[in-house]
Amino acid sequence: MEPNIATIGSLVGDQARSKMLIALMGGKALTATELSLEADISAQTASSHLAKLVESGLLVVRKQGRHRYFQLKGEEVAGLIENMLNISSSLSEESVFTGPKDKNLRASRICYDHMAGELSTQLYESLVDKQFIKDNISESTLSEEGRQFFFDLGADLSELAGLKRPLCKPCLDWSERKSHLAGSIGKWVLSDVIQRKWAKRDLNSRALRFSDDGLKAFKKRYGL
């Protein structure tokens, strides 16, 4: 059977499934039980939903002992969800508060596998300002100076470039309506922040919690 856009739409078009998909936007693989809790449904129902999502190719599953870990199939799918989040926020009333009300969520979130939120858009703007990134709607590119900048920070660009995904790609941010840093560099920055323990992923949400010191150190390191 050939998935057309209607089948994709109806896959996302269910409350329970959409909650699961959004929960998986954190980039982390989750178990069936965790996802059933996210979606507020019984385990049986979750199981049937997850089977559909896997069969249709939106999710992949990895079995590990008695657990089954589910994950978005790839960037393409994550991009679709992000896209829909964008649209839904722009379609919903022109309320004063755009985006999530949770301060922490607004300040910094994880979008699939890279940082999003205020801090991330600040970083992106700053990199464009310094001409480290040439801003292009379809795909931004890293300038020579930008390459040097990330090399100095310790990013192994040759390794990153080996991956199939583009090095650097803006990604519309659904709470800020601006671009933030996605692509493999975006992913590297997130892992850098986590590894230095400047921030922690908040379990049960997509928020990224910076410590005070971590935030200071982050701004300094990245020149904000």
Place this chain on the structure above:
Amino acid sequence: MEPNIATIGSLVGDQARSKMLIALMGGKALTATELSLEADISAQTASSHLAKLVESGLLVVRKQGRHRYFQLKGEEVAGLIENMLNISSSLSEESVFTGPKDKNLRASRICYDHMAGELSTQLYESLVDKQFIKDNISESTLSEEGRQFFFDLGADLSELAGLKRPLCKPCLDWSERKSHLAGSIGKWVLSDVIQRKWAKRDLNSRALRFSDDGLKAFKKRYGL
């Protein structure tokens, strides 16, 4: 909670509505009746679908006399549909990382009920070149010479014209970003190609596979 991604999903997640949305990807505003024909449903049903799409903000409507012209609300929405078309075509492939690069898919696809892809845009350009088609963003029309050209090829234009859908209509091609030949003539060309066994629909994807001889014959017949 206003429109969340589940409501957007379920809006697209209906065959009739998704057909309408895809028909509107051409950028042209279409009337309710035209859209009901595209979706193969009655006028009443179309009316209720269109009301939902407008109310949710995916479409905008402009009243003009006794007609109501519908259009995608903006590029954001068009981008969503395009995104979903991309995903659906990449999900129907086995391989994880092909994307739009699959040669056969790129060379020639079926878009709804007419040909798309490189070959189709070449055909469209050639027809415009020879002034068989008067290219107009709002609505392309077949010139007298074009009418003769298709008559000579054996297309029963009077029968085609009897259908309510426009004879000839450009349709934005998502992998080429150019116009290709849609409308009832586009549909006729596709059936012509299939009937002459120059190409076969690939069952598990939207690709159209030309044989070597078929491709040669096609180019000759249509003057490419």
Place this chain on the structure above:
DNA sequence: CCAATACTTCGATAGCCATCGAACTAATAG
């Protein structure tokens, strides 16, 4: 005026599907 076209609203039907209880398999822990 009347007739035709464009589109909508209402109401009834029918099919689809999300949900959960109950009963299953499977892995782990003790």
Place this chain on the structure above:
DNA sequence: CTATTAGTTCGATGGCTATCGAAGTATTGG
């Protein structure tokens, strides 16, 4: 071994909605 946890399959139910017939409004054209 038994008990527990993770996850599945099956079947019944209930709710939701796409669909169209019939009847309505609105606009245009003679």
